[in-house]
Amino acid sequence: xxxxxxxxxxxxxxxxxxxxxxxxxxxxxxxxxxxxxxxxxxxxxxxxxxxxxxxxxxxxxxxxxxxxxxxxxxxxxxxxxxxxxxxxxxxxxxxxxxxxxxxxxxxxxxxxxxxxxxxxxxxxxxxxxxxxxxxxxxxxxxxxxxxxxxxxxxxxxxxxxxxxxxxxxxxxxxxxxxxxxxxxxxxxxxxxxxxxxxxxxxxxxxxxxxxxxxxxxxxxxxxxxxxxxxxxxxxxxxxxxxxxxxxxxxxxxxxxxxxxxxxxxxxxxxxxxxxxxxxxxxxxxxxxxxxxxxxxxxxxxxxxxxxxxxxxxxxxxxxxxxxxxxxxxxxxxxxxxxx
Ligand code: ZN
Numbered sequence: 001x002x003x004x005x006x007x008x009x010x011x012x013x014x015x016x017x018x019x020x021x022x023x024x025x026x027x028x029x030x031x032x033x034x035x036x037x038x039x040x041x042x043x044x045x046x047x048x049x050x051x052x053x054x055x056x057x058x059x060x061x062x063x064x065x066x067x068x069x070x071x072x073x074x075x076x077x078x079x080x081x082x083x084x085x086x087x088x089x090x091x092x093x094x095x096x097x098x099x100x101x102x103x104x105x106x107x108x109x110x111x112x113x114x115x116x117x118x119x120x121x122x123x124x125x126x127x128x129x130x131x132x133x134x135x136x137x138x139x140x141x142x143x144x145x146x147x148x149x150x151x152x153x154x155x156x157x158x159x160x161x162x163x164x165x166x167x168x169x170x171x172x173x174x175x176x177x178x179x180x181x182x183x184x185x186x187x188x189x190x191x192x193x194x195x196x197x198x199x200x201x202x203x204x205x206x207x208x209x210x211x212x213x214x215x216x217x218x219x220x221x222x223x224x225x226x227x228x229x230x231x232x233x234x235x236x237x238x239x240x241x242x243x244x245x246x247x248x249x250x251x252x253x254x255x256x257x258x259x260x261x262x263x264x265x266x267x268x269x270x271x272x273x274x275x276x277x278x279x280x281x282x283x284x285x286x287x288x289x290x291x292x293x294x295x296x297x298x299x300x301x302x303x304x305x306x307x308x309x310x311x312x313x314x315x316x317x318x319x320x321x322x323x324x325x326x327x328x329x330x331x332x333x334x335x336x337x338x339x
Pocket of ligand 1: 007178209210211212213214309310311
């Protein structure tokens with residue numbers, strides 16, 4: 001009980017990519033880059049194991065960004081034709097590649113890193129993929145010209161890769177859908193349908209991660225506009241509770257989400273963010289354990305998985321390591337007290 005995990009990403013070593021930023025350019029190329037990704041994956045796994053993280057990830061060491069990493073092996077996307085666009089309802093600008101034709105996978109996307117990670121840990125392995133709504137929000141479209149249609153096409157590709165990842169030995173497949181917290185209406189009309197299509201036929205555990213974004217300045221400024229109570233989850237949790245997705249990963253530490261909203265996820269495993277990724281302050285094990293105890297008032301213990309609020313990719317490595325240790329130690333303390 002109270003097995004802990006991380007949202008997905010960890011910072012990359014500075015010899016692999018520029019530190020402390022998103023979309024960090026690689027510092028290696030060719031065979032050296034491939035070898036560097038493998039070495040960084042080993043470090044990410046070892047650090048999680050040493051910190052007492054029960055369900056580990058590859059730390060997303062092999063992709064430059066959680067969305068665009070998936071898009072690099074897809075026919076119908078032109079990376080040479082990048083457009084600056086406002087994403088997440090224009091919260092910030094990103095340079096996005098363009099869909100120029102029908103989408104299809106040109107082969108496996110994450111086979112190398114998934115199999116490598118599987119070969120080097122005995123712990124349950126989680127693998128993250130961007131969700132269809134979030135990809136559709138992070139790409140320019142000059143072909144489908146209709147966001148739900150584009151999302152469904154992306155969902156088919158995600159499903160193809162997700163089934164292959166399951167065959168590679170991945171235990172949990174998580175779709176990252178930060179866009180769910182932005183387009184609340186669309187979640188019900190087509191977002192969940194696209195997500196379920198991406199997860200169709202999977203026998204392994206399935207998860208959706210819905211946060212308020214990385215701890216970058218645009219997100220911190222946005223959060224300040226959301227008021228004293230963040231009730232976005234209130235709109236989407238009932239829809240998620242009825243879906244076929246097994247687990248929901250959400251933001252909790254230092255967020256203004258009213259705790260009683262967690263009751264709306266009855267029947268689902270809840271990956272509770274007990275580590276804030278938007279502050280340099282490191283949580284103490286005591287703080288982690290007491291937040292878990294508070295969550296336990298609303299979610300049955302056997303359904304609670306302590307987790308980070310979001311990915312830690314943009315954080316300094318020393319900070320991320322300290323937060324990993326706090327997550328592991330705090331979860332152990334909560335197990336002692338509550339189980
Ligand atoms: Zn996130």
